[in-house]
Amino acid sequence: MESLKNNSVKSKVIGITGIAGMLGSHLSEQLIKANYTVKGIDNLSVGKLENLEKIINNEKFSLEINDGRNIDALRKIFKDCNTIIHLAAVKKVVENQSSFETLDVNVKITQNVLEIAKEKNINVIMASTSDVYGVSEEIPFKENQNLKIGDSTAKRWAYAVSKLYCEHLCISYCKDFDVKVCILRYFGGFSDKSSFTWSGGHVPIFINQILNGDPITIHGDGKQTRSMGHADDLAYGTFLAMINIDKVNGEIINIGNTEEFSVIDTAYLLADILKKGKNDIKIEFIPEEKVYGTYKDLRRRVPDISKARRLLGYEPKISFKQALELVAASIKEKKNK
Secondary structure: OOOOOOOOOOOOEEEEEOOOOHHHHHHHHHHHHOOOEEEEEEOOOOOOHHHHOOOOOOOOEEEEEOOOOOHHHHHHHHOOOOEEEEOOOOOOOOOOOOOHHHHHHHHHHHHHHHHHHHHHOOEEEEEEEHHHHEOOOOOOEOOOOOOEOOOOOOOOHHHHHHHHHHHHHHHHHHHHHOOOEEEEEEOOEEOOOOOOOHHHOHHHHHHHHHHHOOOEEEEOOOOOEEOOEEHHHHHHHHHHHHHOHHHHOOOEEEEOOOOOEEHHHHHHHHHHHOOOOHHHOOEEEEOHHHHHOOOOOOOOOOEOOHHHHHHHOOOOOOOHHHHHHHHHHHHHHHHHO
16 A cells, blocks of 8 residues: 555544544544544544554553544544544444434534534534435436435434535535535445444454354345445545545545445455355345335445545555455454464
8 A cells, every 4th residue: 555654644643533433543543544543532432542552652642532523522532633534324224223323423522523613623523424425327426416415214324314414514614714625425335344333344253154154134136236345445445534634624525435236246256255165054034124214225235436546646555355354364363363
């Protein structure tokens, strides 16, 4: 991966919300390797301290275990930062889960971050999601296309709607209060630090199920496609947005891998990587309505990353198959310890 050391950020103190999650931990490692000081907050509801084990004792790293809805805690942690990279969020919900926490956490922490940025003249990189494209059939997804959100009575839309509202908050603080903000719409990422719940995506769950000899659970028919990439690539795209904030202030940018694989083909590919034949695995198909209620899962989710290429020089470095191989090997090694 290219060196991160050539940059235009004056202060080398970076704040990160959701630092113990997959993306926050990968990004922190990259920043510290590049001689940045990193100050983070996480309530550890999803993130794990073990994700930070490589850097937790580094003199350039500090962690506050707290809730980002506590604005006084955020003010204290981030007072000397040049940039806040806001990753903390409660992600996708299924129909039998509460959607309130998703709405409350995502909106309140984002507004707290933006208020502190306004007060202290701090730049903000805000994590959004490809979910905001909703049920649009314009493929690949482009940042300036119309968004199409589904049935409001389906709880699953709480995540997309909360993130879309947070995008508008960012644009408002940028245009109304001169806060420098860049919004990144991430497409699926995974690593050995992913959550082994559905909020972490299907790849780590499939790896875990195959290694445990459990049935591979697929929502729907498995023919829906996704574009997934390694968390290191998403972290690097985030870094590029941070150091180019003057160029990308007020912009919305897709970050992700453009390779498109169906969910079921991903399961078969992982089985092959883990040296399991099709006859060695069992696939359990779960009807979508049982998981999502009236929510209809998007059939294709593919990003157009031409804007990221043009403005940031961003290009994913790790292919989808390489990422699967790396993550499967790492998870297998951890299980065998």
